[in-house]
């Protein structure tokens with residue numbers, strides 16, 4: 183595959199080059215309210231010093247563009263040379279204003295005008311501003327929010343995601359604008375990997391070469407969230423797909439960076455797996471690990487650094503073979519971590535690759551400036567109380583604006599409305615609205631058990 187490159191302006195001068203067979207660039211996103219300038223500046227500085235090479239902030243309202251400009255200025259004054267990305271949904275006018283302020287703007291085409299010609303006009307105006315201000319653009323499609331025009335023709339499918347991306351990339355090409363990155367995220371790892379593979383092939387066929395931003399969206403947290411991102415992102419990086427990555431977790435965004443860094447370094451050839459021996463029989467791989475390379479920054483909530491090191495190695499060693507059905511199961515052996523953790527990891531690997539489900543599947547957004555409640559604590563509580571519902575898909579989403587669309591194929595959803603209220607969804611339908619937060623988990627459980 184011909185390598186694609188694009189330039190992202192650095193705020194203090196010069197450019198970051200994305201793609202072109204370079205190591206995948208690591209990025210993350212603030213979960214502060216962008217209007218809270220102090221908190222956002224502090225978090226950007228924390229993330230930059232933890233290794234984020236690009237930082238995204240949500241821009242839900244015009245007033246957030248003003249805050250973003252102040253954040254931009256304050257970070258320059260602090261000597262921070264990390265490009266900022268404005269995350270914009272629904273309003274091309276906000277995207278246009280944000281493009282004057284930061285180095286890159288992410289738009290979700292599914293939220294642009296449903297009429298193709300009108301969407302094209304909106305994009306042309308945005309590109310005009312990007313050209314003038316030397317700003318890059320991410321065409322950021324998500325499985326759950328493809329827009330009616332696409333879903334009516336292709337359904338909510340990887341093919342639909344690919345078609346939607348190609349539609350917008352063709353528009354960029356017609357408008358002679360190539361400072362473009364594209365992403366096709368999904369919380370379902372199979373949908374995500376299929377969509378990127380289809381897009382890679384379609385771009386090749388049409389001789390298009392744009393860098394790809396990889397991510398599993400709404401992956402959740404802890405071990406499951408990390409493994410989902412690792413198996414899907416590593417599968418694609420191994421195939422030469424992907425130029426920048428975000429490991430999206432419902433945690434402090436700084437926790438995403440050690441995982442993303444591992445993936446980037448491993449596929450740049452700078453990290454080696456501790457896999458010592460592996461024998462395969464009847465679709466079952468028996469793998470022995472020795473000499474793990476634990477990194478203290480990779481430890482997380484109840485998982486030690488050696489356990490995290492094994493998780494990262496094993497997810498990258500076996501994710502692709504499990505996705506591609508060359509393997510059905512993996513048995514792990516490592517004297518440096520407890521055997522119980524190896525068993526848990528085996529189950530988690532199969533679930534992350536969607537080969538066998540041993541617990542519910544959770545879809546939880548990472549939270550951002552739109553989140554109106556304590557997402558992390560609520561998600562942990564929902565997981566604790568629904569752990570017995572094996573095979574069910576349960577979503578916990580930070581906001582009512584994007585949450586219902588983004589939770590894609592969830593059976594049940596807990597969606598924050600703001601003002602201490604929650605909507606409960608059954609599939610795509612809100613079955614209860616304005617539920618006080620204190621009562622919402624009980625009610626969710628009650629509704630599920632009454633089915």
Ligand code: SF4
Nearest residue numbers: 547549550580581585
């Ligand atoms: S669903 Fe979550 S991450 Fe997405 S915009 Fe809403 S709060 Fe932010």
